[in-house]
Amino acid sequence: MRTSFAHGPKPAEFQRYIVLHDTEGTGDADSVINWWDASGHGVAAHFVVNRDGSVVQCVALDNIAHHAGYGDTGHNDFYGTCDESRDDKVGADQIGGWARDYGMNSYSVGIELVHVGGSGPYPEAQLDALDNLIxxxxxxxxxxxxxxxxxxxxxxxxxxxxEFASFLANYQSHRRHAVQ
Ligand SMILES: [Zn+2]
Incomplete structure (x- = not known):
């Protein structure tokens, strides 16, 4: 865990969402975390799941992590994530009027899967690890x-x-990647 990745308190009563990401890089969790640290933007997810199923935690669950960033204007209302006051927003750069809402980080846990879109399947070990993490x-x-x-x-x-779409549907309905 690195203190530069923690951006404010996220007491349990504010937890609403688990947000899943791809790293869009081939590097493993340790190299991803070093890249985030070096970028100076304070970006990180709570967890990174390697392709071999090992999991690295970067931020405590009770802290806000900057994984979701700005979302569509109107999404704070849509997702019920309107209170941005607990987030220090250090390192957050606005990206335009179409994406003004920043509340998701304050109400969520972020999980990054080491994966590049279009590169092939997610390994079973990685999906099993995500099942266990959820x-x-x-x-x-x-x-x-x-x-x-x-x-x-x-x-x-x-x-x-x-290529994650069917797994996402299974997670949303059954909280596991495979529905038996
Ligand atoms: Zn992402």
């Missing part, structure tokens, strides 16, 4: 957070990639 987060909060992907928050964002 179960851990559900148990931590004692409730089931709504699962979305990054492009649901910001239209036109690349992650998660199209």
């Amino acid at each position: 179960a851990y987060i559900d148990a931590y909060y004692g409730s089931e957070s709504t699962i979305i992907d990054h492009k649901a928050w910001r239209t036109g964002n690349s992650d998660t990639s199209p």
Whole structure:
């Protein structure tokens, strides 16, 4: 965990969403985290899931992480994420009038999957690890957070990639990547 990645308190009563991302790079979790750190923007997700199923945590669940960034104007109302006051917004750069809402980070846990869109399947070990991580987060909060992907928050964002679509549907309905 790195303190530069924590951007304010996120007490359990504000937890609503799990936001899934692709790293869009081939580097493993450690190299992704070093890249985030070096960028100086304070960007990070709470967890990064490697292709071999190992998981690295970068930010405590009770802290805000900058993983979702700005979303479509109107999405704070749509998602019920209107209170941005707990977020220090350090390093956050506005991207235009179409995407003014910044509330999602204050109400969510971010998970990055090491994956490049269009590069082929997600390994079973990585998906199994995500199953277990979501179960851990559900148990931590004692409730089931709504699962979305990054492009649901910001239209036109690349992650998660199209090859994740059936898994996302299964996570949203059954909280696991495969429905038996
Ligand atoms: Zn993302």
